[in-house]
Amino acid sequence: MIPHTAKETNLARLKTGDKVNIETDILAKYMQKQLRMMKGD
Numbered sequence: 838m839i840p841h842t843a844k845e846t847n848l849a850r851l852k853t854g855d856k857v858n859i860e861t862d863i864l865a866k867y868m869q870k871q872l873r874m875m876k877g878d
Contacts, residue, residue, distance in 0.1 A: 843849040851857065 838848060848857075
């Protein structure tokens with residue numbers, strides 16, 4: 838984990854087995870854009 842993430846989030850306090858919520862909207866949009874660019878759409 839990078840120092841900025843440890844400082845700005847509570848991730849450093851999590852233990853194995855703790856549940857987390859991962860937002861994927863931004864990643865999915867980025868991947869979709871990259872795939873379209875690769876296909877030439």
